[in-house]
Amino acid sequence: MAEPIAPPPAASSRITIRQILPNLVTILSICAGVTGIRFAFEGRFELAVGLVLGAAFLDGIDGRIARLVNGQSRFGAEMDSLADIVNFGVAPALLLYAYTLHDVGSFGWICALLYISGCALRLARFNTMLDEPNKPAWKSAYFTGIPSPAGAGLALFPVYLGFTSNVALPDITPAAAAIYLVVVGVLMASHIPTYSGKTISIPLRREYVAPAVLVVVLYIGLLLSFFWETLTFTAIAYYATIPFSIRSYRAQARRTSV
Numbered sequence: 001m002a003e004p005i006a007p008p009p010a011a012s013s014r015i016t017i018r019q020i021l022p023n024l025v026t027i028l029s030i031c032a033g034v035t036g037i038r039f040a041f042e043g044r045f046e047l048a049v050g051l052v053l054g055a056a057f058l059d060g061i062d063g064r065i066a067r068l069v070n071g072q073s074r075f076g077a078e079m080d081s082l083a084d085i086v087n088f089g090v091a092p093a094l095l096l097y098a099y100t101l102h103d104v105g106s107f108g109w110i111c112a113l114l115y116i117s118g119c120a121l122r123l124a125r126f127n128t129m130l131d132e133p134n135k136p137a138w139k140s141a142y143f144t145g146i147p148s149p150a151g152a153g154l155a156l157f158p159v160y161l162g163f164t165s166n167v168a169l170p171d172i173t174p175a176a177a178a179i180y181l182v183v184v185g186v187l188m189a190s191h192i193p194t195y196s197g198k199t200i201s202i203p204l205r206r207e208y209v210a211p212a213v214l215v216v217v218l219y220i221g222l223l224l225s226f227f228w229e230t231l232t233f234t235a236i237a238y239y240a241t242i243p244f245s246i247r248s249y250r251a252q253a254r255r256t257s258v
Contacts, residue, residue, distance in 0.1 A: 089119030118185025199241030
C-alpha cells in the first residue's frame, strides 16, 4: 500500500530584512514627497524642490535595491506605483500651485488637476505594459511617454527659473506656468518614445570610462555650486534628447520590420 503524500509545508510567516528594505526606501520616498508639499505651502520652496527631487532619487534606487537583494514582490511593485502618483503627480502639482499657479485661481488649479491626471494615466499604462506578451527586447530601451520622475523634474522648471540668479533668464508668468504644466502632463500620457534608464547600462569602451567619470563629477560639482542653473539646463537638455529618442525608436522599428 502506497504511503499518503504529505502536504506541502506551510509558507513561512517570517519576512526577512532584505524583503522589507526596498519597501522602506519606497516609504521614505513617499515621506519626502509629502513633506515637500508641506514645505511648499510654508513658502520654503528650495527645500520643497529638494525633497521632490530626493523622492525621484529614492524611486530610482528602490527597484535596483530590490533586485540586488532579491527582494522583488508584487506588494513592492504596487507600493511603488502608489508612491509615484504621490511624489511625481500630486507633489509637483501642489508645489507649483503654491509657488505661482494660485495667482490665476481656478485656472491654475484645473491645470494642476490635468497634470496629475496625465501622470496617473502614464503610470496606469506603464503597469499594464509590464505584462505585454512578446514585447521585442529593443523596446525595453525606451519609455512610452516621459517617465513620471522626469515629468516631475520638468514640471518644476518654472521654479528653477524663479530661483536662477547667475544667468539672465526670463520668469514664467502664472498663466504660462499653468499651461506649461498641462503640456508636461500631456507628454507623460503621450506615446512619444523616450530613452529609458536602461540605456545607461550600455557598455563603454575602456578609453571612454575616465572621461565619462569626469563628466559625472563635473555635473555633481555644478549641481552643488549652481543648483538652480544646473537644474534649469538639465531640463532643457532632457527636452533636447526627445527628438533623438524618437528618431532612434523609429529607426529600430524599421529595422525589425524588414
